[in-house]
Amino acid sequence: MNPNIILIGFMGCGKSTLGRRLAGRLGHEFLDSDDIITAKTGKSIAQIFSDEGETHFRELETEALRGLAAARGIVLATGGGAVLREENRTLLKNLGKVVWLHADPDTLFERASRSGRRPLLEVENPRSSFNSLLESRLPVYRATANLELDATGLSHEQVLEKLLRALDGWTAEIPAPQI
Numbered sequence: 596m597n598p599n600i601i602l603i604g605f606m607g608c609g610k611s612t613l614g615r616r617l618a619g620r621l622g623h624e625f626l627d628s629d630d631i632i633t634a635k636t637g638k639s640i641a642q643i644f645s646d647e648g649e650t651h652f653r654e655l656e657t658e659a660l661r662g663l664a665a666a667r668g669i670v671l672a673t674g675g676g677a678v679l680r681e682e683n684r685t686l687l688k689n690l691g692k693v694v695w696l697h698a699d700p701d702t703l704f705e706r707a708s709r710s711g712r713r714p715l716l717e718v719e720n721p722r723s724s725f726n727s728l729l730e731s732r733l734p735v736y737r738a739t740a741n742l743e744l745d746a747t748g749l750s751h752e753q754v755l756e757k758l759l760r761a762l763d764g765w766t767a768e769i770p771a772p773q774i
């Protein structure tokens with residue numbers, strides 16, 4: 596048994612960092628849906644948004660997820676909006692255990708706006724866009740996840756250990772714990 600682990604959550608929650616570390620510990624391959632898209636198109640996510648628009652990006656995102664349907668032994672970090680389409684949610688749930696990584700809004704905003712590479716926050720009032728995106732997405736993350744992982748106030752190492760403990764002995768039959 597080599598179940599895939601799928602990380603979902605808002606921009607800035609730390610999916611890629613945690614995913615890479617988790618993959619290392621589990622001996623899984625680490626994949627990131629944004630990286631799959633940039634490798635395929637040769638463009639950054641910001642370039643795709645500005646040249647072709649968000650709808651085209653969402654098509655590429657769905658294609659990337661479809662392409663992973665047969666993958667085994669992976670940890671996948673998804674883009675923060677990957678859960679928006681019903682098809683994507685089904686693909687992700689069929690692919691593996693879905694873990695929602697979250698943190699308090701101020702931490703998320705601070706981290707998400709740090710890189711300057713997130714087109715959805717490159718707007719006139721980023722905090723207000725952030726707030727409305729977060730509010731609309733929270734129920735979707737919650738409904739999609741098998742497990743919720745709150746990283747507020749924790750170091751990367753602490754988050755990893757918390758997740759490993761939760762995954763240990765967790766079977767599909769047992770209702771997902773909230774940790």
Ligand code: S3P
Pocket residue numbers: 604605606607629640673674675676677712713714715
């Ligand atoms: C997005 C999140 C980004 C990236 C794109 C859109 C979103 O990924 O896919 O900018 O809609 O929340 P991260 O969550 O890795 O920043």
